[in-house]
Amino acid sequence: MGAVFFVNGFVFSNWIPRINEVRDRLGVSNSGLGLALLGGGLGGFVGSLLVARVVTKVRTRTVVLVASLLMAALVPLVAVVPNAFVLLVLLTLLGFNDVQNDVAFNAQGVMIQARIGTPIMQRLHGTWSLGMVVGGGTGWLASAADVSLGLHLLLAAAFMVVVVLVAVPGLLAADDPPEPHAGEEGPRPAGIARRFALAIGAMGFGLALLEGMPNDWSSVVLTDVFEAGRMKGAGTSVFAAAMLLGRLTGDHVSMAVGGRRMFTAGTWMCVAGSVILALAPATAFAFVAYALWGLGISVLFPQLYEIAARLPGIPAARGLGAMTFGQRLGFLSSAVVVGFLADLTNFRVTLFAVATAAALLVLGARTRTR
Numbered sequence: 001m002g003a004v005f006f007v008n009g010f011v012f013s014n015w016i017p018r019i020n021e022v023r024d025r026l027g028v029s030n031s032g033l034g035l036a037l038l039g040g041g042l043g044g045f046v047g048s049l050l051v052a053r054v055v056t057k058v059r060t061r062t063v064v065l066v067a068s069l070l071m072a073a074l075v076p077l078v079a080v081v082p083n084a085f086v087l088l089v090l091l092t093l094l095g096f097n098d099v100q101n102d103v104a105f106n107a108q109g110v111m112i113q114a115r116i117g118t119p120i121m122q123r124l125h126g127t128w129s130l131g132m133v134v135g136g137g138t139g140w141l142a143s144a145a146d147v148s149l150g151l152h153l154l155l156a157a158a159f160m161v162v163v164v165l166v167a168v169p170g171l172l173a174a175d176d177p178p179e180p181h182a183g184e185e186g187p188r189p190a191g192i193a194r195r196f197a198l199a200i201g202a203m204g205f206g207l208a209l210l211e212g213m214p215n216d217w218s219s220v221v222l223t224d225v226f227e228a229g230r231m232k233g234a235g236t237s238v239f240a241a242a243m244l245l246g247r248l249t250g251d252h253v254s255m256a257v258g259g260r261r262m263f264t265a266g267t268w269m270c271v272a273g274s275v276i277l278a279l280a281p282a283t284a285f286a287f288v289a290y291a292l293w294g295l296g297i298s299v300l301f302p303q304l305y306e307i308a309a310r311l312p313g314i315p316a317a318r319g320l321g322a323m324t325f326g327q328r329l330g331f332l333s334s335a336v337v338v339g340f341l342a343d344l345t346n347f348r349v350t351l352f353a354v355a356t357a358a359a360l361l362v363l364g365a366r367t368r369t370r
Contacts, residue, residue, distance in 0.1 A: 003167040008071070008131065013133075021149055038088070076157050107320060121303065196311045206365070207330070210267075221277065238287050245298070338351070
């Protein structure tokens with residue numbers, strides 16, 4: 001299972017360090033490239049609306065196989081698209097396909113965890129983060145060595161095909177039925193489903209805001225607020241490294257203190273990071289804030305996938321689909337919300353205000369998923 005998570009992150013991130021080469025080959029401006037890159041978010045958003053139907057009708061193991069092979073077929077086309085519009089279409093297809101895969105292999109992870117009786121979701125997401133780091137590094141090295149983008153992405157895709165064909169037969173062949181609903185009293189199943197879908201979608205939205213802010217805005221904050229100079233790009237690296245560390249150790253923390261306590265603590269650690277950024281007098285404190293924020297957010301999404309897949313009386317695909325819808329909407333909204341509020345106030349106030357509001361939304365919605 002970990003191999004599937006790893007290779008998904010690996011292939012997805014391989015071309016990111018070479019985006020500038022795609023831009024230059026197509027001869028588009030930064031704004032034109034930005035519009036094309038919206039395709040990933042658009043495809044993911046549309047995919048989240050349909051993923052429950054797709055995964056419910058087809059076994060999750062089949063979805064993982066088909067979606068992974070399709071991803072391996074689509075990614076190398078980034079090197080040969082003729083214009084920005086075709087790149088937009090390609091990334092939209094990739095985004096749509098990625099949601100199907102994301103829901104399917106996370107559902108598999110939750111089912112396997114239930115069978116072995118030991119928390120593994122944090123480490124599975126840690127292997128995905130590790131795949132992102134290794135894939136990004138591979139892309140950087142390929143670029144530095146002047147390996148053609150087409151050959152580079154073909155090799156990465158071939159690696160994915162081999163890993164998937166070896167790993168997928170080891171996944172669970174049959175999907176688990178929905179968790180039983182506790183008690184016979186209460187709302188009708190349709191009412192329960194709507195309540196849970198809204199709650200889990202709200203949690204996905206709030207956590208996307210909490211994760212998106214440090215990723216999207218760290219270099220801008222370090223430049224405009226802290227005048228960090230050459231260190232302006234280090235915030236994202238510190239945040240990502242802390243996330244990776246948190247995910248590789250999160251299962252052990254969950255067993256020691258309990259999943260609910262870990263979730264609550266992680267949420268407030270994100271807020272604490274925003275408080276430090278709001279008050280920090282020097283750049284060094286900003287890096288402490290990003291490390292604390294990364295550790296906090298690292299354990300939240302893996303647990304949210306587990307919560308969404310185990311909603312009482314709700315099929316795993318439907319719960320994960322509702323969560324993914326909120327998540328994708330949150331990631332699409334994050335940059336706009338933060339940028340707008342920063343123009344009205346400043347980054348210190350904005351990061352604290354948005355982080356606190358998102359944390360309260362997440363923790364409030366968490367109480368509605370029981």
